[in-house]
Amino acid sequence: MGIQKDIVKFNVGGRMFQTTATTLANAGRDSFFGALFDDNWDLRQQQNQEFFIDRNPDCFAVLLDLLRTGDLYIPSNVPERLLYKEAMFYGLINHVRTAKLGPFDGNRLKLSKSVTGRAPGDGTAIRAGPDGGCCVAHGSMVHVFDWVLEEHPPLNLDYQRVNDIGWVNAENVLISACERLGRGDGGMGLFSSYTGDLRYKFNVVHDNQIKSYTAGALSFSPDCKIFASCKGRSNEYGVGVWDQVTGKQIDFFYESPGWSLGEADKLQWLNGTNCLLVATLFPRKDNCYISLLDFRQKTMVWSWSDIGAPLTVDEKRVRDAIAMEECNSVCVVNEYEDLGFIDLRFSGGSVRWSSRSRLMKGKMSDEPCYPKLALHNGQLFSSMNDCISVFCGPDWVLTSRLRRSYGGSICDFSIGGERLFALHSEDNVFDIWETPPMPVL
Secondary structure (H helix, E strand, C coil): CCCHHHEEEEEECCEEEEEEHHHHHCCCCCCCHHHHECCCCCECCCCCCEEEECCCHHHHHHHHHHHHHCCCCCCCCCCHHHHHHHHHHHCCHHHHHHHHCCCCCHHHCEEEEEEECCCCCCEEEEEECCCCCEEEEECCEEEEECCCCCECCCEECCCCCEEEEEEEECCEEEEEECCCCCCCCCEEEEEECCCCCEEEEECEEECCEEECEEEEEEEEECCCEEEEEEEECCCCCEEEEEECCCCCEEEEEECCCCCCCCCCCEEEEECCCCEEEEEECCCCCCCCEEEEEECCCCEEEEEEECCCCCHHHHHHCCCEEEEEHHHCEEEEECCCCCEEEEECCCCCCCCEEECCCHHHCCCCCCCCCCCCEEEECCEEEEEECCEEEEEECCCCEEEEEEECCCCCCEEEEEEECCEEEEEECCCCEEEEEECCCCCCC
């Protein structure tokens, strides 16, 4: 391919283009242009045949240059939103996304855009989607945005407060919600991210009976299992497990006396140990409970709690936790963004606090949000007030901070699809941070 006789001619919206078969093959088999080739990647066309496409010629020119060079240049006369729609038509949206976004690096993130919602404040959670979109929980509503940040029909749970959101894939969103007494609602449901329709409702079965329950924190494992903290009216306190394909409950880890699982703030699946981190944190409970559950043996293989800690360390209350398997530790954070580390090799050990931002003390906003943690590509992220700190290296040194000028404290943030999304509390607005592509020499 690519020799002179493989020249391909297009008439796009009345404008003529010529390119080679080699360039078109860069689009891939699943693209619009892939249909022009046979199974051996030989071009299907007659001598001097011209293909007519009734689409925007300016966008076509940008996309054709992308296939030629791998670089994306969008001239001022081409609206980005229109270009993205045209890229989706040609099956080139992944090419555009790859060219527009560099490999995710917390130290190189730039504020790309801020999106304002339709209602003030009270956003509770934001989750990045696998394709660069996101969803935002706002009371009993979940607003879904695609990669081009166009909002899809919202998911309305009819006054049931949303507790957590999880992306099953780009087409399906899992939502956990509070039970409404006397209604039998609540629990967990699978919704279409495109239409907002409920596709499946997940049940909790106890003593061979379907029970109503409140579903909380969510997590997923690579073998298509869904985990959710559950709080029922009887003995349905613990962590339930469902098959992602069939939707059927396949296991339940019941909460033991003196511990807390059913009201967990965070679940995190650990691929290396095939265990689930469950963290119930202050102020949901008076004490903090962090544990690792092995569902194969139905045992709690590791645990830590601040029960019995001296009152003088109240300022060290754990607000979030995340497991770091490569370091054999759990990282925790308090309200002053002090990072602490707990050794995963021993149960019941103490927290080794590492004060990195004590200047934050005494400068908290009037309505501060509790800090949140995330781990991505070997970088640790921690939100505090109106900024997100990035820590790197074996000693987790503070290397950069992300901050914008308005919107109030950050109540939640999420990383996925080569983007970081940060949700602000005072104004219903979220920011999109992206890593620019490296310059081409």
